[in-house]
Amino acid sequence: MQKWEYATAPIMIHATKQILDNWGEDGWELVQVVQGPQGDNLVAYFKRPKGA
Structure with a gap:
């Protein structure tokens, strides 16, 4: 069975693509x-895949 790892990151509007x-x-x-959660970001x- 495939195992996954997850991450979250803030995204700044002026540098989204990068x-x-x-x-x-x-x-x-x-x-x-x-x-x-603050509504401004x-x-x-x-x-x-885990182990990548």
Whole structure:
């Protein structure tokens, strides 16, 4: 059975592509982006196969 690891990261609007590209280079797949708890930022949820 495939096992996964997960991570969350704040996303700054002015550097979205660069941030997502950096996570992608490390093998992370973007799962979802939601508004942060303060309402003034975004939080990205990532996953990748465990052991990657």
